[in-house]
Amino acid sequence: MEKWNELCYILSENLPTNTSEQLFELKVVQAFEKLGWSEFNNEIAVRESIQLGASNRISPDLILKSQEKGNLFIVEVKKPSIEVDNSTFKGQLSSYMGIMRVDLGILIGNKIQVFLDGKFFNKNGIVLIDEIEFKRDIEKGLKFVQLFSKENYNKEDIENHAQEKIQQLKEIEDFKKLKTKMLSENYGEKIIEYLKSELQNEFDTKVIDKVFKVLQVKIESKKKIVSLDNYQKPKARKYKTFENINETSGKLPIGKYVRKTFNDLVESNLIDRNEIERLQRGDYSKLTFDIQFPFLAKENSPYYERIRYWKNPYQINGEIYFVCSQWYEVPANNDRPYYEEWLKKMKSK
Incomplete structure (x- = not known):
């Protein structure tokens, strides 16, 4: 965690007010050198000019590379006072990744955003797999250091991490979607119809209809959605809470x-x-x-x-x-x- 806290100091806590993008770029280079990458050894290429056709050129802010595998990932640096949640920034990064055939890209500004080529998820474009604020002692920061330190860098580890994050997001979205569906009026009607069909084997249809006229069947959110009845905890002696009860x-x-x-x-x-x-x-x-x-x-x-x-x-x-x-x-x-x-x-x- 100390390494991540040091990155927070370099990229956020120790920055002058209204830091320029050029100065911040130098700080980002310094941060990646703390993770073991070396500009001196050509592992960090700063604004490398790349020829496109006869007259066009591109210059990504940073390209992280190795002698064995060539270009590994692209880093686009934005002024830290500007919110990086910007479709233009994402589009620029996506364009660079596509032109250079690099699967991984990072936006760094007021926070860090990590993107992976959408082909890994059967999607077009690039997919945001993680977003990390410059806050000390957070698990996401520790994970970033683990994944992007030179000695630990492994593309498969990042892909596996991405799959886990996408699955977590999918589960959250599915949870919200299912909850909304089950709380809808139409779903309540379906439950009533299901109950009636189950009861027809035992009771007359007229009787069932009369009963449902005097009963209400509905699904609603629990008043205490946070209590988990089945959650088991080890037994321990009781302690008094330190509250002033007036x-x-x-x-x-x-x-x-x-x-x-x-x-x-x-x-x-x-x-x-x-x-x-x-x-x-x-x-x-x-x-x-x-x-x-x-x-x-x-x-x-x-x-x-x-x-x-x-x-x-x-x-x-x-x-x-x-x-x-x-x-x-x-x-x-x-x-x-x-x-x-x-x-x-x-x-x-």
Whole structure:
């Protein structure tokens, strides 16, 4: 993780205000040299001019290459103050990749976007397989270092990673699509028709129709979509949560307040993927909520401790997370104003 944190320092934290694209390009070269690539050894070609036909030329910002395999991938650098989510930038990268017959391309600006040729997914053009913000101690950053370090670079590993990411995205989209379908009025009618056909073997049709006139059959979202009834956790002795319970204040205790309002945010789909990533960082959680542990943690996370997180997990975008239970509301340590400020920001998006 130290290597990724160093890249964050070079490409984001230590940049002057209004860094030019030319200066940022030098920083990107420096970052790839930290990953083991060498401009001196011609493994990083900067603005190499490539002839196209009799009169045309192209000059990709960076081409990473090896003596054995030639061109490996292209890096297009954009001014870090400009959002890289731009179809023009993607189109330019796609054009360079196609002309040079390179399957892999990277856009680097205010974040990193990794693209792979669509042929690997039976699609036209190039496909975004990963998007990484310059935030310290994130899993995506560690994965980027693993995949693009010179000593570890292997095209098959990147293709496998891409397939995993595409599958994850597909599962999320399928989940949303199926949920919407099952909550539709037409699907409810289909369920009723199915039940009637099942009951016809045992009851008269007139009786079945009369019963359904006085009954309501519907599918609806669970009020607590984050509770997983079948989730099993190891038994352990109980610990008290550190909440200041002031029944006379008229307010929910801070712990109950966090659980209730966070559940509302999840149910309303108001927390985007980038915020989910940030909530898993200790430094962000300390700065934002003044708590000592990451707001969210997966069970396999090095930050997860059973006594520090509530036992009921939350399911967000197909992933299981636990929410930190260490909230205080005393004069010397009051977390409520910090949380309410964050909550207001999430609701205003």
